[in-house]
Amino acid sequence: NAGVTQTPKFQVLKTGQSMTLQCAQDMNHEYMSWYRQDPGMGLRLIHYSVGAGITDQGEVPNGYNVSRSTTEDFPLRLLSAAPSQTSVYFCASSYSGVTNQPQHFGDGTRLSIL
Amino acid sequence: DQQVKQNSPSLSVQEGRISILNCDYTNSMFDYFLWYKKYPAEGPTFLISISSIKDKNEDGRFTVFLNKSAKHLSLHIVPSQPGDSAVYFCAASGGSNYKLTFGKGTLLTVNP
Numbered sequence: 001n002a003g004v005t006q007t008p009k010f011q012v013l014k015t016g017q018s019m020t021l022q023c024a025q026d027m028n029h030e031y032m033s034w035y036r037q038d039p040g041m042g043l044r045l046i047h048y049s050v051g052a053g054i055t056d057q058g059e060v061p062n063g064y065n066v067s068r069s070t071t072e073d074f075p076l077r078l079l080s081a082a083p084s085q086t087s088v089y090f091c092a093s094s095y096s097g098v099t100n101q102p103q104h105f106g107d108g109t110r111l112s113i114l
Numbered sequence: 115d116q117q118v119k120q121n122s123p124s125l126s127v128q129e130g131r132i133s134i135l136n137c138d139y140t141n142s143m144f145d146y147f148l149w150y151k152k153y154p155a156e157g158p159t160f161l162i163s164i165s166s167i168k169d170k171n172e173d174g175r176f177t178v179f180l181n182k183s184a185k186h187l188s189l190h191i192v193p194s195q196p197g198d199s200a201v202y203f204c205a206a207s208g209g210s211n212y213k214l215t216f217g218k219g220t221l222l223t224v225n226p
Contacts, residue, residue, distance in 0.1 A: 004157070031212065033212075035216075040123075040218060041218055042118070042120075042203055042205075042215075042216030042217050042218045042219055043158070043203065043205075043214075043216040044216070045213055045214065045215075048212055048213070050212060056212070058213060059213075059215075090157050090158070092157070096211070097211035097212050098146075098148075098205075098207050098211060098212060098213065098214045099146040099148075099163075099165075099207050099211050100146075100163075102148065102160030102163065103160065103214075104160075105150075105157030105158050105159070106157050107155065107156050107157045108155075108156075108157055
């Protein structure tokens with residue numbers, strides 16, 4: 001049982017490049033989410049999805065796009081990377097939300113924008 | 115405006131003693147609280163949670179206390195073990211089942 005798998009684990013981009021961070025879960029979870037963690041900061045919600053075809057914005061959505069075409073996958077797209085997007089990105093999933101059913105997190109993608 | 119505050123960036127305790135991690139919140143709409151533990155280079159893992167209808171929840175060595183009037187919660191770890199050394203995040207939810215607000219975390223170091 002792999003849980004939540006994030007790829008790649010590390011990535012260096014140049015300003016203006018685009019990239020997709022991949023997230024896949026094998027637990028048949030309906031709810032998936034993306035967070036970013038910056039030094040000295042807690043995790044901040046970027047986007048979330050409550051099921052295939054349904055996505056919504058979190059606390060810091062600007063500069064990021066998401067889509068959910070299958071239950072298993074929830075990719076995060078950076079259309080034009082900026083140095084301010086240098087961060088560690090975590091994907092998480094749960095059966096139906098963030099209360100009563102704790103989220104399972106991936107091990108993160110460390111992204112540097114030069 | 116930081117709605118979930120963990121004012122102690124770090125805490126050091128001796129093995130076998132009690133660890134107390136504190137968390138304050140400002141949003142009165144929060145009604146569910148969780149603690150996550152995070153080791154370096156790994157994602158956070160769920161530890162324990164509490165609903166606002168309770169004031170205490172216990173799971174083995176871990177107990178969370180909630181004081182709604184003070185908008186304060188604390189995580190007690192007894193006895194502390196070296197393997198407990200990690201960053202602990204307090205998180206809160208309210209009004210929506212789909213959004214969590216995290217604190218900045220507290221680095222706990224348990225010394226043998």
